[in-house]
Amino acid sequence: MKDRIKRFFLAEQDIPRKWYNIQADMVNKPMPPLNPATHKPLVASDLYPVFAEELCRQELNQTDRWIDIPDEVREMYKYYRPTPLVRAYGLEKALGTPAHIYFKNESVSPMGSHKLNSAIPQAYYCKQEGVTNVTTETGAGQWGASLAYAASLFGLEAAVYQVKISYEQKPYRRSIMQTFGAQVTPSPSMSTRAGKDILTACPNHQGSLGTAISEAIELATTTPNCKYTLGSVLSHVTLHQTVIGLEAEKQMAMAGEYPDVVIACFGGGSNFGGLAFPFMRNNISGERHTRFVAAEPASCPKLTRGEFRYDFGDEAGYTPLLPMFTLGHNFRPANIHAGGLRYHGAGVIVSQLLKDKMMEAVDIEQLESFEAGTLFARAEGIIPAPESCHAIAAAVREALVCKETGQEKVILFNLSGHGLIDMAAYDKYFSGDLVNYSLSPDEIKANLSELPEVD
């Protein structure tokens, strides 16, 4: 009988023992983050008040190719890792393509997405350094749920600021965080100076990642033994996510293939880099010539239509200045359902790699993403997260090109999460209530005009 599905499994002992730090191999290193007051390059200790110290060192480490994964972190990874690599015969058949399509299934994590890969080490390092409380912000809720889970594994108290409109619209994600004992506050709130200021100026403010980040950082810096954590964008987060690609590399070898193109959806860059970077090191060494494609939403196109500038990581301008592709920190993305992709900037490593043409980017309209996600669900039986639908849509585009040309290309994409808690979005799609959001060149220019250009 012809295989209908083929999954490639690794054993527990195959969980990677080191994360891959692509910064060490990059020909052009990322430019340094700058202190916004002095415009001097940041050093790790500048970040100590906010993040666990080891994370600050990882953030700026451009020399060590491999970073040891602590035993305790590997032990916690065993809750769901290694994750399967799947040959998507059903999707190939549905598309009638000669391409070989594979996906790495990160949706099998107990929280339903790849976010745990970094939440666990971030909670671990905090615990190691005597921290008792962690804070973060969450938009869609995937990161907040993962951090709440990781904090409970290590006995830390977690306080999560959830964007107010998400807090009200996504009560399931809030309940998940509460199940793990996290304190969840809709942001803006009256619990911080920043929140009070915002609410005084605008009593009906519905919240944004910008307000939530400000509140979480303020809580971290004003509470004893408390640190802030972030779920994407930063280099140490992407570092932790490389377990995805390191496992996938072994699993592709089990399948006897190597990807011609590697695809992931793109918000801040951590799931993209997590899958892509381990394969990209073989491009850097000249051994391979794989294409790497980041799939971003057309409504938030920092890679395809943004510009490379020094910009803040948050709306309020509290973070260091980061050298990145950005739409400007005041850019307000439309209210698409892929909440995890609604971010104005790209991480500094990916930004440098895009500048150096080591990777590509495509933008996907909301309706195309759900069309691809529904096709995938019916063919492969897993309902993808709205974010992951963007990766699937990009993979479908590649597979349809192969159908035209007759090429048997090997396509690998990351299924970063499942959509079981995002069914309201599918509901809207099926009832015809979802729309695309177009963006005029003027809208993009407006937010960028105040940022100085970079050589």
Add this chain to the structure above:
Amino acid sequence: MKDRIKRFFLAEQDIPRKWYNIQADMVNKPMPPLNPATHKPLVASDLYPVFAEELCRQELNQTDRWIDIPDEVREMYKYYRPTPLVRAYGLEKALGTPAHIYFKNESVSPMGSHKLNSAIPQAYYCKQEGVTNVTTETGAGQWGASLAYAASLFGLEAAVYQVKISYEQKPYRRSIMQTFGAQVTPSPSMSTRAGKDILTACPNHQGSLGTAISEAIELATTTPNCKYTLGSVLSHVTLHQTVIGLEAEKQMAMAGEYPDVVIACFGGGSNFGGLAFPFMRNNISGERHTRFVAAEPASCPKLTRGEFRYDFGDEAGYTPLLPMFTLGHNFRPANIHAGGLRYHGAGVIVSQLLKDKMMEAVDIEQLESFEAGTLFARAEGIIPAPESCHAIAAAVREALVCKETGQEKVILFNLSGHGLIDMAAYDKYFSGDLVNYSLSPDEIKANLSELPEVD
């Protein structure tokens, strides 16, 4: 470092090749189902108009110990099987018990529960026999989602009658079914004679499994090439679920242990029998003396407080008369959140085994179930379905006895599903809005009084 978690994996080739039919080994076979009009024992062909013929034969098969799993079904099982067996070190530590606690994790199925184990073969046999359309009813939505998924895998059209109050309260499950292309109708509806009659008599009827079963059977018997399917209770459904126990048996051997007590939650009996029966065959043969504990809700206590009678499987009395522990087919269980356990009767095999003292049953109050589920979530990182919380509560009781006696007993329970789409129930629990439902002896007697006693 001490293990924090240990998962036992099998390879794809370890997916069972045969289902285990405990009927062949039972000393006292289940009594026959009766034709309600003639009171004569049913033969398989009496069921052909409703179910796929092979399923009717499996239903009444009391002689073949092993039933071949078709290759195509095994191939589809590869989407998620074999599922992991997990040593619950975290839960043991949280309880301070010397017991060794294991759980079989059926929540990793793409639909989040064990229901797919039977949905796949039921859809397969329908397809094989030239059926083009399948129907079913669903309460909580787990079964309906699984059947919708299985139907889409085999290219069948699925029509699901979802209990109206569930259709309105659980829109996510409805959306999941629609994602797989199923037609979902709130029951009672105007699409069937039965539905029209009910709505004429009671225009605001909120629906029940009884109304939905009637509508689904009517659609199946009045539509060409259409069959009805059921998600629990019947013997062929439990047969398919034995893949759970057959895998668990191998995995317990990998762990070097054998369970002293095997526990599962109990609605109609399919997840319980699925885990328990393969182990129970070693009790029947005299090799082992494992205890088997079914955990039912205190609000629907057919095993602990019901009686063994011939009764209908549905409220309207359309099915054959089944010899079973029952609360009476007119029993209306309280609106607990473990919707999958709100059923008045037990499958005929389990009923006979309980009568013969081959197994035990305990009843669990709603609050105790959520308390145990929350403890488990924080200790093991998986949020359990409200149904599975009953199994966890029973396992916690056993583990606490071990704590008192100091015995290192081996406890195995089935995590039948995750609760990610049931977070509204946890929300209510955390906010103190959940209650227990007590049941007076008179209430139980009332529904049983009209059923004749069985020798």
